[in-house]
Amino acid sequence: MDFNFTPEQRQFADALKRWIDRDYGFEAHRAIVHSEAGVSGDAWATLVELGMTALPVPEEQGGFSGTAVDMFVVMRELGRGLVVEPYFATVLGAEFLRLGGLHPQLLERVAAGSLTLACALGERQSRHDMRDIATRATPDGDGHVLRGEKKVVLHGAQAGMLVVSARTGGEQRAEDGIGLFLVAADAPGVRITGYRTLDGLRAADVVFDDVRVDAAAAIGAPGAGWPLLDAALDYGAGLLCAEALGAMEAIFEATLEYLKTRQQFGAPIGKFQALQHRMADMVIHLEQARSMAMLAAVKLGSHDAGERRRAVSAAKYRINQAARFIGQQAVQLHGGMGVTDELPAAHYFKRLATIELTLGDADHHLARFIAQPGFREGATA
DSSP states (O other): OOOSOOHHHHHHHHHHHHHHHHHOOHHHHHHHHTSSSSSOHHHHHHHHHTTTTTTTSOGGGTSOOOOHHHHHHHHHHHHHHTOOSTHHHHHHHHHHHHHHOOOHHHHHHHHHTOOOEEEEOOOTTTTTOTTOOOOEEEEETTEEEEEEEEEEEETGGGOSEEEEEEESSSOTTOSTTEEEEEEETTSTTEEEEEEEOTTSOEEEEEEEEEEEEOGGGBSSSTTBOHHHHHHHHHHHHHHHHHHHHHHHHHHHHHHHHHHHHOEETTEEGGGSHHHHHHHHHHHHHHHHHHHHHHHHHHHTTOSOHHHHHHHHHHHHHHHHHHHHHHHHHHHHHHGGGGGSTTSHHHHHHHHHHHHHTSSOOHHHHHHHHHHSTTHHHHHHO
């Protein structure tokens, strides 16, 4: 298997890196985070111009049919740049549309950058189990009426449309009876409360108060949405692994530079052996995280759902561990400055902490990995 990036993938990465270095430096990031909107229209326009919104969209809808490995390259650079625009939320929503295969016109708008999406999946009681859905979709004529509430919808207040999971039947945590629907953010009965999150991104709580959607709003067959939801969640977790890798690389480099320049007792603190050992441990975690993030990206294209689940959960588990270790070590090695808003280290640390809790923490993915068919037999063989 060839793990080298193609020339096109390197071009995407280089284009993003040049833009971030030139126009999206740390001070620009801080200004956007603390602005009223929390996102930059100019930054979003640049992402569109660079082809990032078209990358994951099929060619038939005006995109580039980018693979998960192509997206790995992009998300890694966005992680290094601490980019806070609604890119991840939109491409995850686009993956739902691609898998559903029923909304080509909306995918065309995503590719053109004229439509942003958000995924309203989590609820107050669900934590990391996206099968735990209390929101109901009641049949009404040729459509459904949605009632319920979704929590911490990433970039929910910045989206033009929402991908919503709702239960059409079955028990609250059953895989059967899950429906996926497209809802316009300004539809009657939709109430969105936006806020800034710990890591500087934006999220929202969304209430659906008798929101009626027609039959065309369904993504896939109502009541049979779990396989699609499961696949899209793995895709999102794989993208987050790549973003976390970029953030870990950046915070490691910032810490290394700090150790080379911070003086104590007349010498750079990087000369102290105890700190060198801690940096060496960070390198080990970083290299293992890099390998697992790449494995997840490769396996996202697998037609074997079990193989995909195993690879994604193994990667998310290992990367969550690495993110916590590297983030904590970086903050400690920076000393008191490591927790201040004026240094990038604190921002990377908070983003890594948030990624760790997004689409499954370490405990969730470890349990999911163990639950996959064949694990117990293989472990005892």
